[in-house]
Amino acid sequence: MKCNAAIAYMHDYLDGELPREQTAELQHHLAECAGCRNRLDSLEKTDALLRSAPKPESAPDYLAYRIMKSLPKSRNAKTWTTWVRRHPALSAAAMFLVIMVSSFVAMWNQSQELTVSGDLDHVVIRGNTVIVPAGQQVAGDLTIENGTAQVEGDVQGNLTIIDGNVTLASTAHIAGKIKTIDRAVDWAWYKVTSWFDTIAYGS
Amino acid sequence: MKPIETRLARLARKGDQRAFAEIVDLYKDKLYHLAYRMMNNRQEAEDIVQECFLRVYKHLDRYDENQKFSTWIYRIATNLCIDRLRKRKPTYSLDAESSEHEGLDGYAMMPSDDRTPESEMLLSETQRIIREAIETLPPKYKSVIVLRYLQDMSLQEISEVMGMPVTTVKTRVHRGREYMRKKLENKL
Numbered sequence: 001m002k003c004n005a006a007i008a009y010m011h012d013y014l015d016g017e018l019p020r021e022q023t024a025e026l027q028h029h030l031a032e033c034a035g036c037r038n039r040l041d042s043l044e045k046t047d048a049l050l051r052s053a054p055k056p057e058s059a060p061d062y063l064a065y066r067i068m069k070s071l072p073k074s075r076n077a078k079t080w081t082t083w084v085r086r087h088p089a090l091s092a093a094a095m096f097l098v099i100m101v102s103s104f105v106a107m108w109n110q111s112q113e114l115t116v117s118g119d120l121d122h123v124v125i126r127g128n129t130v131i132v133p134a135g136q137q138v139a140g141d142l143t144i145e146n147g148t149a150q151v152e153g154d155v156q157g158n159l160t161i162i163d164g165n166v167t168l169a170s171t172a173h174i175a176g177k178i179k180t181i182d183r184a185v186d187w188a189w190y191k192v193t194s195w196f197d198t199i200a201y202g203s
Numbered sequence: 204m205k206p207i208e209t210r211l212a213r214l215a216r217k218g219d220q221r222a223f224a225e226i227v228d229l230y231k232d233k234l235y236h237l238a239y240r241m242m243n244n245r246q247e248a249e250d251i252v253q254e255c256f257l258r259v260y261k262h263l264d265r266y267d268e269n270q271k272f273s274t275w276i277y278r279i280a281t282n283l284c285i286d287r288l289r290k291r292k293p294t295y296s297l298d299a300e301s302s303e304h305e306g307l308d309g310y311a312m313m314p315s316d317d318r319t320p321e322s323e324m325l326l327s328e329t330q331r332i333i334r335e336a337i338e339t340l341p342p343k344y345k346s347v348i349v350l351r352y353l354q355d356m357s358l359q360e361i362s363e364v365m366g367m368p369v370t371t372v373k374t375r376v377h378r379g380r381e382y383m384r385k386k387l388e389n390k391l
Contacts, residue, residue: 009378015358034295046384053333059235063249064227067256069222082264 001029006036010073013040015049104188118142122153128164141176162187208272212213216263234280241284241348243338249267251287255280257354264311270363277354277364288342335387343377351376 010027012018018026030037084091086124114128122136130144134152142149149161152169158176159166166180179192205213208229214222234255238248258279259266266275340348350356350364356378362369 007325008377011373011380012273014380015373015376017358017373026326042384042388045382046380046387049329049333049387050348052330053337053353054330056236056239059231059252060245060249063252064224064231066249067227067231067253068224070257071220071223071260072254091282194365 001025003029003033003036006030006033007039010036010040010043014043114147115145116143116147118157132172134169160190162190205268206272209268212266212268212272215260215311216266223260224354230276231256236277237277237280237349237354238284240337240353241281241345242287247287251280253281255283258283274360274363277350278366281350281364283310285346286343288345332390334389336383339383339386340379343383344375347372347375348379348383374391 006026006029009018009022013023013026019126030040114125114130116123116125116130118141119138122132122138123142124131126134130146130147130149132142132144132149132153132155133137136153138153138155138157141160142155143160143162144164145162145165147161149159149164149166150169151159151166151172151174153172155172155174155176158179159174160179161180162181164180166178168174168178179190181187208226211222211226211229231252232335234252235248236252238255239245242248242251255276259276266272266280337345346365347361350361351358354363358369358372361376362372365372
Protein backbone atom coordinates (compact mmCIF):
# COMPACT_ATOMS: atom_id res chain seq x y z
CA MET A 1 0.00 0.00 0.00
CA LYS A 2 1.22 3.47 -0.89
CA CYS A 3 1.26 6.24 1.68
CA ASN A 4 -1.14 8.39 -0.43
CA ALA A 5 -3.76 5.68 -0.33
CA ALA A 6 -3.15 5.18 3.37
CA ILE A 7 -3.84 8.88 4.05
CA ALA A 8 -7.14 8.68 2.19
CA TYR A 9 -8.02 5.64 4.32
CA MET A 10 -7.09 7.55 7.47
CA HIS A 11 -9.61 10.26 6.67
CA ASP A 12 -12.32 7.73 5.97
CA TYR A 13 -11.39 6.05 9.22
CA LEU A 14 -11.77 9.33 11.10
CA ASP A 15 -15.13 9.85 9.40
CA GLY A 16 -16.09 6.43 10.73
CA GLU A 17 -16.60 5.22 7.19
CA LEU A 18 -13.73 2.83 6.55
CA PRO A 19 -14.91 -0.74 5.93
CA ARG A 20 -13.39 -3.47 8.08
CA GLU A 21 -11.30 -4.93 5.27
CA GLN A 22 -9.62 -1.64 4.45
CA THR A 23 -9.08 -0.94 8.12
CA ALA A 24 -7.05 -4.12 8.29
CA GLU A 25 -5.06 -3.00 5.25
CA LEU A 26 -4.40 0.33 6.89
CA GLN A 27 -3.28 -1.30 10.11
CA HIS A 28 -0.92 -3.46 8.14
CA HIS A 29 0.58 -0.41 6.45
CA LEU A 30 0.89 1.52 9.72
CA ALA A 31 2.82 -1.33 11.26
CA GLU A 32 5.59 -0.85 8.77
CA CYS A 33 5.45 2.91 8.05
CA ALA A 34 6.49 5.28 10.85
CA GLY A 35 5.66 8.34 8.74
CA CYS A 36 2.05 7.29 8.38
CA ARG A 37 1.80 6.42 12.08
CA ASN A 38 2.82 9.99 12.87
CA ARG A 39 0.42 11.30 10.30
CA LEU A 40 -2.53 9.42 11.76
CA ASP A 41 -1.49 10.50 15.22
CA SER A 42 -1.50 14.15 14.29
CA LEU A 43 -4.77 13.82 12.35
CA GLU A 44 -6.39 12.22 15.35
CA LYS A 45 -5.18 15.03 17.55
CA THR A 46 -6.56 17.59 15.10
CA ASP A 47 -9.86 15.76 15.08
CA ALA A 48 -10.02 15.70 18.86
CA LEU A 49 -9.05 19.36 19.11
CA LEU A 50 -11.73 20.34 16.64
CA ARG A 51 -14.32 18.40 18.58
CA SER A 52 -13.23 20.10 21.77
CA ALA A 53 -13.41 23.56 20.23
CA PRO A 54 -15.37 25.68 22.66
CA LYS A 55 -19.02 26.15 21.80
CA PRO A 56 -19.64 29.85 21.58
CA GLU A 57 -22.03 31.50 23.96
CA SER A 58 -25.74 31.63 23.22
CA ALA A 59 -27.27 34.34 21.13
CA PRO A 60 -27.78 37.55 23.08
CA ASP A 61 -31.18 37.91 24.74
CA TYR A 62 -32.23 40.92 22.70
CA LEU A 63 -31.71 39.08 19.40
CA ALA A 64 -35.04 37.24 19.38
CA TYR A 65 -36.84 40.48 20.16
CA ARG A 66 -34.92 42.32 17.46
CA ILE A 67 -35.78 39.60 14.93
CA MET A 68 -39.49 39.64 15.72
CA LYS A 69 -39.48 43.44 15.48
CA SER A 70 -37.79 43.37 12.09
CA LEU A 71 -40.42 41.17 10.46
CA PRO A 72 -42.73 42.86 8.00
CA LYS A 73 -46.12 43.61 9.56
CA SER A 74 -48.19 41.19 7.58
CA ARG A 75 -46.97 38.15 5.77
CA ASN A 76 -49.33 39.28 2.98
CA ALA A 77 -49.25 35.90 1.37
CA LYS A 78 -52.26 36.83 -0.71
CA THR A 79 -51.02 39.93 -2.46
CA TRP A 80 -51.67 40.16 -6.13
CA THR A 81 -48.03 39.43 -6.94
CA THR A 82 -48.28 35.97 -5.38
CA TRP A 83 -51.55 35.46 -7.20
CA VAL A 84 -49.88 36.43 -10.47
CA ARG A 85 -47.00 34.05 -9.75
CA ARG A 86 -49.38 31.21 -9.07
CA HIS A 87 -51.67 31.73 -12.04
CA PRO A 88 -49.46 32.72 -14.94
CA ALA A 89 -51.92 31.71 -17.66
CA LEU A 90 -54.86 33.56 -16.13
CA SER A 91 -52.67 36.60 -15.56
CA ALA A 92 -51.60 36.61 -19.18
CA ALA A 93 -55.21 36.25 -20.30
CA ALA A 94 -56.33 39.10 -18.05
CA MET A 95 -53.50 41.28 -19.31
CA PHE A 96 -54.44 40.48 -22.89
CA LEU A 97 -58.06 41.35 -22.22
CA VAL A 98 -57.13 44.68 -20.66
CA ILE A 99 -54.98 45.59 -23.66
CA MET A 100 -57.65 44.51 -26.13
CA VAL A 101 -60.39 46.47 -24.41
CA SER A 102 -58.29 49.59 -24.01
CA SER A 103 -57.11 49.59 -27.62
CA PHE A 104 -60.64 48.90 -28.75
CA VAL A 105 -61.92 51.86 -26.77
CA ALA A 106 -59.13 53.99 -28.13
CA MET A 107 -60.01 53.03 -31.71
CA TRP A 108 -63.67 53.61 -31.02
CA ASN A 109 -63.03 57.10 -29.77
CA GLN A 110 -60.70 57.98 -32.61
CA SER A 111 -63.15 57.67 -35.45
CA GLN A 112 -65.51 60.52 -34.76
CA GLU A 113 -65.15 62.19 -38.14
CA LEU A 114 -67.10 61.50 -41.25
CA THR A 115 -65.71 58.86 -43.50
CA VAL A 116 -67.22 57.97 -46.81
CA SER A 117 -66.05 55.19 -49.03
CA GLY A 118 -67.39 54.11 -52.38
CA ASP A 119 -68.16 55.99 -55.58
CA LEU A 120 -67.53 59.58 -54.48
CA ASP A 121 -68.14 61.10 -57.91
CA HIS A 122 -71.85 60.79 -57.61
CA VAL A 123 -72.44 61.97 -54.08
CA VAL A 124 -72.58 65.38 -52.48
CA ILE A 125 -71.25 65.89 -49.00
CA ARG A 126 -72.71 68.69 -46.94
CA GLY A 127 -71.44 68.89 -43.39
CA ASN A 128 -72.14 65.51 -41.89
CA THR A 129 -74.69 64.59 -44.47
CA VAL A 130 -73.95 62.55 -47.53
CA ILE A 131 -76.45 63.09 -50.27
CA VAL A 132 -77.03 60.91 -53.27
CA PRO A 133 -78.92 63.41 -55.45
CA ALA A 134 -81.94 62.35 -57.46
CA GLY A 135 -81.02 60.96 -60.85
CA GLN A 136 -77.47 60.08 -59.81
CA GLN A 137 -76.26 56.51 -59.87
CA VAL A 138 -73.66 55.36 -57.34
CA ALA A 139 -71.74 52.43 -58.75
CA GLY A 140 -71.06 49.73 -56.22
CA ASP A 141 -71.27 49.91 -52.41
CA LEU A 142 -71.48 53.05 -50.35
CA THR A 143 -70.26 53.15 -46.78
CA ILE A 144 -70.68 56.08 -44.45
CA GLU A 145 -69.18 56.35 -41.00
CA ASN A 146 -70.29 58.97 -38.47
CA GLY A 147 -72.66 60.66 -40.83
CA THR A 148 -76.18 60.81 -42.17
CA ALA A 149 -77.12 59.45 -45.54
CA GLN A 150 -79.82 61.08 -47.57
CA VAL A 151 -80.59 58.99 -50.60
CA GLU A 152 -82.64 60.40 -53.44
CA GLY A 153 -80.99 58.57 -56.35
CA ASP A 154 -79.75 55.06 -57.09
CA VAL A 155 -77.21 52.99 -55.20
CA GLN A 156 -76.20 49.93 -57.17
CA GLY A 157 -74.66 48.08 -54.28
CA ASN A 158 -75.10 47.87 -50.52
CA LEU A 159 -75.55 50.92 -48.35
CA THR A 160 -73.87 50.73 -44.98
CA ILE A 161 -74.18 53.36 -42.32
CA ILE A 162 -72.09 53.20 -39.20
CA ASP A 163 -73.06 55.39 -36.26
CA GLY A 164 -75.47 57.41 -38.22
CA ASN A 165 -78.83 57.20 -39.86
CA VAL A 166 -80.32 57.09 -43.28
CA THR A 167 -83.13 58.95 -44.94
CA LEU A 168 -84.58 57.46 -48.09
CA ALA A 169 -86.54 59.64 -50.49
CA SER A 170 -89.36 58.12 -52.56
CA THR A 171 -87.09 58.32 -55.59
CA ALA A 172 -84.37 56.30 -53.90
CA HIS A 173 -83.42 52.94 -55.25
CA ILE A 174 -80.92 50.69 -53.55
CA ALA A 175 -79.97 47.51 -55.32
CA GLY A 176 -78.27 45.84 -52.39
CA LYS A 177 -79.00 45.80 -48.68
CA ILE A 178 -79.16 48.67 -46.25
CA LYS A 179 -77.20 48.08 -43.12
CA THR A 180 -77.21 50.40 -40.12
CA ILE A 181 -74.61 49.70 -37.53
CA ASP A 182 -74.50 51.65 -34.33
CA ARG A 183 -73.33 49.32 -31.68
CA ALA A 184 -69.74 48.61 -30.74
CA VAL A 185 -70.03 44.87 -31.21
CA ASP A 186 -71.59 45.17 -34.61
CA TRP A 187 -69.04 47.74 -35.52
CA ALA A 188 -66.23 45.43 -34.50
CA TRP A 189 -67.81 42.57 -36.39
CA TYR A 190 -68.16 44.74 -39.43
CA LYS A 191 -64.49 45.76 -39.13
CA VAL A 192 -63.40 42.17 -38.92
CA THR A 193 -65.52 40.93 -41.83
CA SER A 194 -64.52 43.84 -44.03
CA TRP A 195 -60.92 43.14 -43.18
CA PHE A 196 -61.43 39.55 -44.30
CA ASP A 197 -63.19 40.76 -47.41
CA THR A 198 -60.18 42.92 -48.16
CA ILE A 199 -57.93 39.92 -47.82
CA ALA A 200 -60.19 37.66 -49.82
CA TYR A 201 -61.04 39.94 -52.73
CA GLY A 202 -58.71 42.86 -52.42
CA SER A 203 -60.45 46.18 -52.73
CA MET B 204 -47.47 13.30 12.64
CA LYS B 205 -45.19 15.99 11.29
CA PRO B 206 -42.24 17.24 13.32
CA ILE B 207 -42.90 20.26 15.50
CA GLU B 208 -41.03 22.70 13.23
CA THR B 209 -43.09 21.70 10.23
CA ARG B 210 -46.27 22.31 12.16
CA LEU B 211 -44.96 25.64 13.42
CA ALA B 212 -43.92 26.59 9.91
CA ARG B 213 -47.41 25.80 8.69
CA LEU B 214 -48.97 28.01 11.38
CA ALA B 215 -46.51 30.80 10.71
CA ARG B 216 -47.32 30.63 7.03
CA LYS B 217 -50.91 31.38 7.92
CA GLY B 218 -49.72 34.49 9.72
CA ASP B 219 -49.36 33.18 13.28
CA GLN B 220 -46.61 35.35 14.75
CA ARG B 221 -46.36 33.33 17.95
CA ALA B 222 -45.58 30.20 15.97
CA PHE B 223 -42.80 32.05 14.22
CA ALA B 224 -41.49 33.32 17.55
CA GLU B 225 -41.22 29.68 18.61
CA ILE B 226 -39.22 28.82 15.52
CA VAL B 227 -36.90 31.72 16.34
CA ASP B 228 -36.56 30.40 19.86
CA LEU B 229 -35.75 26.89 18.67
CA TYR B 230 -33.07 27.93 16.22
CA LYS B 231 -31.58 31.23 17.29
CA ASP B 232 -28.77 29.72 19.35
CA LYS B 233 -27.87 27.04 16.83
CA LEU B 234 -27.73 29.53 14.00
CA TYR B 235 -25.85 32.02 16.13
CA HIS B 236 -23.21 29.39 16.90
CA LEU B 237 -22.88 28.58 13.24
CA ALA B 238 -22.66 32.21 12.18
CA TYR B 239 -20.31 33.18 14.97
CA ARG B 240 -17.94 30.34 14.09
CA MET B 241 -18.08 31.21 10.45
CA MET B 242 -17.64 34.95 10.83
CA ASN B 243 -15.70 35.08 14.09
CA ASN B 244 -17.45 38.33 14.87
CA ARG B 245 -20.49 38.83 17.09
CA GLN B 246 -21.98 41.76 15.23
CA GLU B 247 -21.88 39.96 11.91
CA ALA B 248 -23.21 36.78 13.48
CA GLU B 249 -26.20 38.67 14.88
CA ASP B 250 -26.86 40.32 11.53
CA ILE B 251 -26.72 36.99 9.74
CA VAL B 252 -29.09 35.30 12.19
CA GLN B 253 -31.54 38.18 11.82
CA GLU B 254 -31.29 38.16 8.03
CA CYS B 255 -31.73 34.39 8.00
CA PHE B 256 -34.97 34.52 10.00
CA LEU B 257 -36.24 37.34 7.85
CA ARG B 258 -35.69 35.24 4.74
CA VAL B 259 -37.30 32.23 6.34
CA TYR B 260 -40.31 34.37 7.20
CA LYS B 261 -40.60 35.80 3.71
CA HIS B 262 -40.17 32.47 1.96
CA LEU B 263 -42.23 30.20 4.20
CA ASP B 264 -44.39 29.44 1.17
CA ARG B 265 -41.41 27.93 -0.56
CA TYR B 266 -40.57 25.58 2.28
CA ASP B 267 -41.04 22.02 1.05
CA GLU B 268 -42.48 19.97 3.90
CA ASN B 269 -40.82 16.79 2.63
CA GLN B 270 -37.52 18.31 3.58
CA LYS B 271 -36.35 18.65 7.17
CA PHE B 272 -36.95 22.16 8.43
CA SER B 273 -33.52 22.23 10.06
CA THR B 274 -31.86 21.41 6.73
CA TRP B 275 -33.68 24.26 5.08
CA ILE B 276 -32.90 26.85 7.73
CA TYR B 277 -29.27 25.77 7.98
CA ARG B 278 -28.92 26.04 4.24
CA ILE B 279 -30.14 29.62 4.28
CA ALA B 280 -27.83 30.51 7.15
CA THR B 281 -24.80 28.77 5.62
CA ASN B 282 -25.31 30.49 2.29
CA LEU B 283 -25.58 33.87 4.00
CA CYS B 284 -22.31 33.21 5.84
CA ILE B 285 -20.47 32.07 2.73
CA ASP B 286 -21.72 35.08 0.77
CA ARG B 287 -20.52 37.41 3.49
CA LEU B 288 -17.15 35.72 3.72
CA ARG B 289 -16.70 35.99 -0.04
CA LYS B 290 -17.65 39.66 0.04
CA ARG B 291 -14.94 40.32 2.58
CA LYS B 292 -12.54 39.99 -0.30
CA PRO B 293 -10.02 41.20 -1.20
CA THR B 294 -8.61 39.31 1.72
CA TYR B 295 -5.55 40.70 3.32
CA SER B 296 -3.65 38.47 5.60
CA LEU B 297 -4.37 39.60 9.12
CA ASP B 298 -0.82 38.85 10.10
CA ALA B 299 0.68 41.03 7.44
CA GLU B 300 1.69 44.45 8.60
CA SER B 301 -0.11 47.23 6.83
CA SER B 302 2.08 49.74 5.08
CA GLU B 303 -0.18 52.63 5.96
CA HIS B 304 -0.37 51.93 9.63
CA GLU B 305 3.14 51.27 10.85
CA GLY B 306 3.35 48.50 13.35
CA LEU B 307 -0.34 47.62 13.19
CA ASP B 308 -1.39 44.27 11.86
CA GLY B 309 -4.84 43.28 10.69
CA TYR B 310 -6.04 42.25 14.12
CA ALA B 311 -5.38 45.68 15.51
CA MET B 312 -7.30 47.27 12.67
CA MET B 313 -10.42 45.17 13.06
CA PRO B 314 -13.24 46.89 14.89
CA SER B 315 -12.68 45.81 18.42
CA ASP B 316 -15.29 43.66 20.00
CA ASP B 317 -14.80 44.14 23.69
CA ARG B 318 -18.03 42.54 24.84
CA THR B 319 -16.16 39.51 26.06
CA PRO B 320 -18.51 37.33 28.03
CA GLU B 321 -17.22 35.63 31.14
CA SER B 322 -17.25 32.23 29.47
CA GLU B 323 -14.63 33.45 27.02
CA MET B 324 -12.31 35.03 29.55
CA LEU B 325 -11.50 31.49 30.56
CA LEU B 326 -10.52 30.39 27.06
CA SER B 327 -7.30 28.49 27.22
CA GLU B 328 -4.42 29.18 24.91
CA THR B 329 -5.20 25.92 23.09
CA GLN B 330 -8.77 26.92 22.48
CA ARG B 331 -7.70 30.32 21.22
CA ILE B 332 -5.32 28.68 18.76
CA ILE B 333 -8.02 26.33 17.49
CA ARG B 334 -10.39 29.20 16.97
CA GLU B 335 -7.81 31.22 15.09
CA ALA B 336 -6.96 28.25 12.89
CA ILE B 337 -10.66 27.81 12.01
CA GLU B 338 -10.84 31.50 11.21
CA THR B 339 -8.14 31.18 8.53
CA LEU B 340 -9.84 28.30 6.68
CA PRO B 341 -11.05 29.23 3.18
CA PRO B 342 -14.89 29.56 3.17
CA LYS B 343 -15.64 26.32 1.33
CA TYR B 344 -13.70 24.23 3.84
CA LYS B 345 -14.74 26.36 6.77
CA SER B 346 -18.42 25.72 6.24
CA VAL B 347 -18.08 21.93 6.16
CA ILE B 348 -15.67 21.88 9.11
CA VAL B 349 -17.97 24.07 11.19
CA LEU B 350 -21.02 21.98 10.31
CA ARG B 351 -19.15 18.75 10.96
CA TYR B 352 -17.34 19.55 14.18
CA LEU B 353 -19.26 22.36 15.80
CA GLN B 354 -22.76 21.45 14.73
CA ASP B 355 -22.11 17.69 14.91
CA MET B 356 -23.70 17.02 11.54
CA SER B 357 -23.21 13.81 9.61
CA LEU B 358 -21.67 13.91 6.13
CA GLN B 359 -25.12 13.13 4.74
CA GLU B 360 -26.73 16.05 6.57
CA ILE B 361 -23.99 18.41 5.40
CA SER B 362 -24.52 17.30 1.83
CA GLU B 363 -28.23 18.14 2.15
CA VAL B 364 -27.56 21.52 3.72
CA MET B 365 -24.90 22.49 1.21
CA GLY B 366 -26.77 20.97 -1.72
CA MET B 367 -23.74 19.04 -2.92
CA PRO B 368 -22.92 15.34 -3.26
CA VAL B 369 -21.63 13.45 -0.22
CA THR B 370 -18.38 12.70 -2.05
CA THR B 371 -17.70 16.41 -2.43
CA VAL B 372 -18.45 16.99 1.24
CA LYS B 373 -16.05 14.17 2.13
CA THR B 374 -13.27 15.65 0.04
CA ARG B 375 -13.78 19.00 1.67
CA VAL B 376 -13.79 17.55 5.17
CA HIS B 377 -10.55 15.72 4.35
CA ARG B 378 -8.85 18.78 2.93
CA GLY B 379 -10.12 20.94 5.76
CA ARG B 380 -8.80 18.45 8.27
CA GLU B 381 -5.41 18.40 6.59
CA TYR B 382 -5.38 22.18 6.57
CA MET B 383 -6.16 22.27 10.25
CA ARG B 384 -3.54 19.64 10.96
CA LYS B 385 -0.86 21.78 9.32
CA LYS B 386 -2.04 24.88 11.17
CA LEU B 387 -2.16 23.21 14.55
CA GLU B 388 0.87 20.94 14.25
CA ASN B 389 3.52 23.55 14.74
CA LYS B 390 1.57 25.55 17.30
CA LEU B 391 0.63 22.90 19.80
